[in-house]
């Protein structure tokens with residue numbers, strides 16, 4: 001059916017909200033738009049799930065929402081409010097379609113060296129886990145109709161990796177993927193792949209950026225490898241829930257995959273990194289006041305500081321996007337500290353807001369829609385994490401040149417006569433000059449050696465951090481310029 005158009009209008013949509021018995025819900029096809037991410041870094045999709053048996057028993061088919069198109073829906077409470085998002089996935093959208101709209105482009109982005117993040121937000125039972133994980137096959141092989149975004153993302157990723165490595169065999173292109181899986185509950189981080197590792201700490205390092213200390217990372221090369229990690233993590237999540245008396249709906253899980261590619265061209269090795277975070281957030285029903293004021297905010301903060309800080313961070317980022325100068329409280333919670341790049345930073349981020357259309361969770365649904373509406377206003381600044389284009393490539397070349405010049409200088413020093421450039425000197429003080437400059441050049445030489453090796457460290461460090469800070473690049477350029485002057489005089 002046409003983009004944004006209703007496939008079927010069985011009757012006036014307004015009747016739907018009041019209907020007590022099952023009626024055919026209109027289907028709105030989603031638009032797959034590969035060009036979306038070219039000039040945008042944040043996407044918000046709202047997903048409705050079908051009314052559940054429990055909701056139907058309690059309230060029949062009565063709805064708090066009616067969907068108007070593949071981008072708009074109206075909340076039918078008071079006052080009736082219309083919302084517009086990048087996508088509104090109706091109740092009949094399949095897992096496969098959802099993957100094609102939000103998962104597939106994310107894989108392509110990460111393979112090209114962008115950081116990517118997918119969040120599922122919503123109240124308990126709204127479909128976050130169904131969206132992110134869905135059904136996980138026991139043997140890790142076959143996906144089913146109910147498999148969610150994560151298994152589909154990795155099935156597609158490994159197929160694309162195979163295709164790309166084949167296509168660019170001449171460049172010796174290779175991808176390496178490593179995954180980790182953690183849970184944040186009560187502001188404590190537990191490693192879901194090694195559940196005895198609990199209370200892990202977040203560190204920030206000039207080379208690595210923000211990372212979780214001692215978190216297990218596993219290399220994966222097939223969808224089966226990933227599926228086994230997911231099954232292991234999900235089982236550990238349940239175990240931890242019993243031991244710690246937590247509920248999955250009160251904890252956040254973060255599955256991360258770092259996708260690194262390297263290839264050779266013009267006798268240089270090129271590197272790219274993309275970090276993909278797949279986040280299943282805690283149920284938002286008790287955090288309705290996320291980002292709200294006063295006591296309600298405090299109350300929410302006590303229940304789940306990470307979720308309420310997320311609301312606050314988003315509110316602040318919206319101010320920042322509007323040109324206000326504000327401190328963004330990333331460090332006030334584990335979740336926002338860990339995912340700061342995904343919010344207002346170097347990442348292409350999709351927020352999936354899950355909602356139930358049933359009248360029985362009308363207020364929670366409205367609060368999720370408001371959260372999603374705010375999130376739409378965040379502005380990220382995503383860039384390719386690579387070391388072989390533009391400035392960095394030029395820097396590498398200059399370092400190579402410096403090395404050549406050093407080798408040359410060293411040779412001249414070791415040669416029996418004075419260095420060749422000193423022969424340009426003439427006159428009575430030539431001998432004195434030669435001696436002085438010989439001393440000078442040996443000082444320069446050791447200084448240069450130190451500086452070049454330092455430069456290499458800094459450069460490698462800045463690349464390893466998966467973001468190429470402009471400041472680092474400017475400093476490197478200045479240092480190299482200085483070195484060039486030293487070598488040439």
Ligand SMILES: Nc1ncnc2c1ncn2[C@@H]1O[C@H](COP(=O)(O)OP(=O)(O)OP(=O)(O)O)[C@@H](O)[C@H]1O
Nearest residue numbers: 049050123124125126127128129130131248249283
């Ligand atoms: N789009 C959907 N189509 C069919 N069933 C769905 C859909 N979304 C969710 N469900 C079903 O609804 C139930 C609740 O979903 P789910 O467990 O994903 O919620 P949740 O938001 O992750 O809850 P919690 O916060 O408690 O973990 C599950 O039985 C799930 O299979």
